[in-house]
Amino acid sequence: MKTFAPRRRSLLRALACAPIAALAATALVHPVAALAASNGTGDASGKNGATYRIEIHDFAFTPKELTVPAGARIVWVNRDDEPHTVVSAAGAFKPSQALDTDDSFTTVLDKPGTYAYFCGIHPMMVGKIVVR
Numbered sequence: 001m002k003t004f005a006p007r008r009r010s011l012l013r014a015l016a017c018a019p020i021a022a023l024a025a026t027a028l029v030h031p032v033a034a035l036a037a038s039n040g041t042g043d044a045s046g047k048n049g050a051t052y053r054i055e056i057h058d059f060a061f062t063p064k065e066l067t068v069p070a071g072a073r074i075v076w077v078n079r080d081d082e083p084h085t086v087v088s089a090a091g092a093f094k095p096s097q098a099l100d101t102d103d104s105f106t107t108v109l110d111k112p113g114t115y116a117y118f119c120g121i122h123p124m125m126v127g128k129i130v131v132r
């Protein structure tokens with residue numbers, strides 16, 4: 001497990017929070033366009049191979065629901081000081097290992113459908129990805 005001095009940790013937390021709040025607000029209106037633009041590597045045209053980022057922060061997945069084109073690469077990043085995992089409710093993809101602070105987990109979703117997932121350590125933490 002990684003450890004940071006308390007001062008640096010709170011700075012990291014402050015830096016991480018601001019853009020996520022803005023992202024969550026815009027995502028409610030235009031999920032795909034907002035996220036693709038915010039992620040930098042995403043493609044608002046819905047082209048295959050775009051990358052979408054889901055932040056894990058304060059025991060929640062942000063955005064909690066995400067719509068992506070088939071073939072999208074999904075990257076979860078843990079911004080909490082607690083470990084979290086990413087587990088497909090239907091076993092649609094291989095579960096992550098425990099993610100420490102700033103660790104990430106990536107999967108590619110090729111088939112259209114709805115992918116519910118949760119944290120295996122904190123099962124109340126849930127999220128959903130819709131692949132079109």
Ligand SMILES: [Cu+2]
Binds near residue numbers: 085121
């Ligand atoms: Cu968790």
